[in-house]
Amino acid sequence: MNYYSIRAIYIFEMSRTWRTLLQSIATPVISTCLYFVVFGSAIGSQMMDIDGVSYGAFIVPGLIMLTLLMQSVSNASFGIYFPKFNGTIYEVMSAPISYIEIVIGYVGAAATKSVVLGLIILVTARLFVDYQIDHPVWMFSFLVLTAITFSFLGFIIGIWADGFEKLQIVPMMVVTPLTFLGGTFYSIDMLPSFWQGVTLLNPMVYLVSGFRWAFYGTSDVHIAISLGMTLGFLASFVAITWWIFKTGYKLKS
Amino acid sequence: MQPIISVQQLEKTYEGGSQALKKVDLDIEPGEIFALLGPNGAGKTTLISIICGLVTPTSGRVLADGHDIISDFRAARSKIGLVPQELATNAFEHVITTVRFSRGLFGKPPNEAHIEKVLRDLSLWDKRHTRTMELSGGMKRRLMIAKALSHEPRILFLDEPTAGVDVELRREMWDMVRQLREKGVTIILTTHYIEEAEEMADRIGVINQGRIILVDRKDALMKKLGRKELRLSLHEPLAALPEALNGTDLELVDEGYQLIYRFDAQSDHDDISNLLHRLSTAGIQYRDLQTRESSLEDIFVDLVHGEQEGSA
Numbered sequence: 001m002n003y004y005s006i007r008a009i010y011i012f013e014m015s016r017t018w019r020t021l022l023q024s025i026a027t028p029v030i031s032t033c034l035y036f037v038v039f040g041s042a043i044g045s046q047m048m049d050i051d052g053v054s055y056g057a058f059i060v061p062g063l064i065m066l067t068l069l070m071q072s073v074s075n076a077s078f079g080i081y082f083p084k085f086n087g088t089i090y091e092v093m094s095a096p097i098s099y100i101e102i103v104i105g106y107v108g109a110a111a112t113k114s115v116v117l118g119l120i121i122l123v124t125a126r127l128f129v130d131y132q133i134d135h136p137v138w139m140f141s142f143l144v145l146t147a148i149t150f151s152f153l154g155f156i157i158g159i160w161a162d163g164f165e166k167l168q169i170v171p172m173m174v175v176t177p178l179t180f181l182g183g184t185f186y187s188i189d190m191l192p193s194f195w196q197g198v199t200l201l202n203p204m205v206y207l208v209s210g211f212r213w214a215f216y217g218t219s220d221v222h223i224a225i226s227l228g229m230t231l232g233f234l235a236s237f238v239a240i241t242w243w244i245f246k247t248g249y250k251l252k253s
Numbered sequence: 254m255q256p257i258i259s260v261q262q263l264e265k266t267y268e269g270g271s272q273a274l275k276k277v278d279l280d281i282e283p284g285e286i287f288a289l290l291g292p293n294g295a296g297k298t299t300l301i302s303i304i305c306g307l308v309t310p311t312s313g314r315v316l317a318d319g320h321d322i323i324s325d326f327r328a329a330r331s332k333i334g335l336v337p338q339e340l341a342t343n344a345f346e347h348v349i350t351t352v353r354f355s356r357g358l359f360g361k362p363p364n365e366a367h368i369e370k371v372l373r374d375l376s377l378w379d380k381r382h383t384r385t386m387e388l389s390g391g392m393k394r395r396l397m398i399a400k401a402l403s404h405e406p407r408i409l410f411l412d413e414p415t416a417g418v419d420v421e422l423r424r425e426m427w428d429m430v431r432q433l434r435e436k437g438v439t440i441i442l443t444t445h446y447i448e449e450a451e452e453m454a455d456r457i458g459v460i461n462q463g464r465i466i467l468v469d470r471k472d473a474l475m476k477k478l479g480r481k482e483l484r485l486s487l488h489e490p491l492a493a494l495p496e497a498l499n500g501t502d503l504e505l506v507d508e509g510y511q512l513i514y515r516f517d518a519q520s521d522h523d524d525i526s527n528l529l530h531r532l533s534t535a536g537i538q539y540r541d542l543q544t545r546e547s548s549l550e551d552i553f554v555d556l557v558h559g560e561q562e563g564s565a
Binding site for chain 2: 092097
């Protein structure tokens with residue numbers, strides 16, 4: 001394993017985060033805080049408890065998951081797309097570094113940023129709503145697993161994209177709507193039975209549900225299914241990434 | 254002596270079907286400056302890109318310092334530094350950060366002393382905390398060389414290193430390349446500027462339509478293929494060559510005011526004495542006489558055109 005190469009990519013990517021602190025950390029934290037203020041404190045106080053959890057506390061896991069998914073995808077996609085865009089990818093592709101090491105560097109850095117951001121939002125949420133964490137180890141595990149999984153997705157998008165528009169399509173047109181409709185703001189038990197069935201086709205339901213279980217011990221779907229689905233996504237994205245490097249798709253002629 | 258780069262039967266056919274390289278064999282000796290010349294689309298960049306790992310070969314084999322570039326890519330690539338043709342830098346990063354990144358990327362532990370030396374050698378030390386977007390074109394080019402040298406490669410590829418740089422900077426680059434060679438770095442450069450190859454290269458390879466058509470030492474090449482030209486300015490214009498000069502390779506130009514005689518650089522100089530004697534006997538007076546040796550550019554153009562005509 002070429003640790004110096006992995007370290008170089010990781011540090012380079014992380015330094016971009018610190019350089020763009022306002023955009024990388026402050027903006028998503030402020031956006032999420034606004035959700036807490038509006039849905040948690042203002043509207044939430046007028047809402048019924050869900051499964052014995054106040055509405056403000058109920059949306060905490062979903063909102064963290066929403067930010068986590070968005071940031072994982074956008075951090076990782078930008079991380080690999082930008083060297084392609086400015087031409088410096090030649091350096092990575094000509095370095096004595098294996099594909100696994102490249103992925104560890106880029107995906108690792110993107111996932112780290114997302115986890116840090118998720119923890120900041122978790123702490124910030126405490127300023128607005130009371131919540132509990134019944135299973136802190138599971139909560140952290142879900143956080144890390146989801147960040148890694150969706151950083152893989154972002155990495156794939158970054159390689160696939162040949163313009164900034166494509167870079168935004170999947171996060172904005174797919175990830176965000178599915179997360180909103182995946183139980184971030186409601187329990188799927190609140191939906192008519194037909195729509196409950198339809199919602200179960202939404203992969204985000206399993207992520208949000210599993211993460212919420214770690215907080216309150218209740219979930220829309222069984223924790224084992226949530227975990228299985230998350231691992232299934234991870235395996236799929238790893239397989240696609242492996243194929244990309246094996247074929248040199250959009251990286252090598 | 255084992256070549257530092259050995260290209261064996263290398264072929265590359267791109268997805269669209271265009272064949273960029275056709276059974277290329279090439280050995281580069283350690284410590285030399287090798288210039289690879291060829292017209293646009295000849296296969297220069299494809300060849301370099303394969304050796305550096307950016308393009309996958311269709312068939313054939315390349316060894317870098319004895320290491321196969323595919324099965325032993327770590328060892329092979331760690332020996333190589335690449336400066337591509339396009340100026341590609343991380344616009345928002347500081348100069349020193351990007352050089353540190355390059356060193357780490359190539360698996361080398363941090364070494365601030367080496368990075369300082371590289372930046373000083375390339376007159377970039379004072380700019381180390383400057384964002385790369387604020388550098389001039391010439392400085393960016395030097396930064397790319399600094400990045401390529403940051404991991405102490407034994408082999409340096411320079412793809413059109415002086416494209417778009419001014420004359421002064423070009424001279425500076427040439428000096429820098431010579432200094433690198435003195436330190437034992439093997440340099441392979443591609444260039445459109447024949448003057449550059451003529452100035453710097455120990456050996457020259459000419460590639461055309463995906464084939465290496467010639468590899469030789471520069472001086473041997475100039476001697477073997479170089480031609481000389483004798484130009485005589487006449488006192489009185491000639492309407493045609495007099496019969497007495499039949500059988501000579503003389504050409505009448507400039508409305509009869511000049512005679513040109515072309516001959517091999519290696520030929521016996523008695524030819525010229527004989528010619529001048531025959532001119533004198535024919536009563537042709539000249540007021541000036543000039544000789545010119547063909548440049549590498551002339552040789553290159555002759556070679557490439559000859560090859561194209563041969564394949565047509």
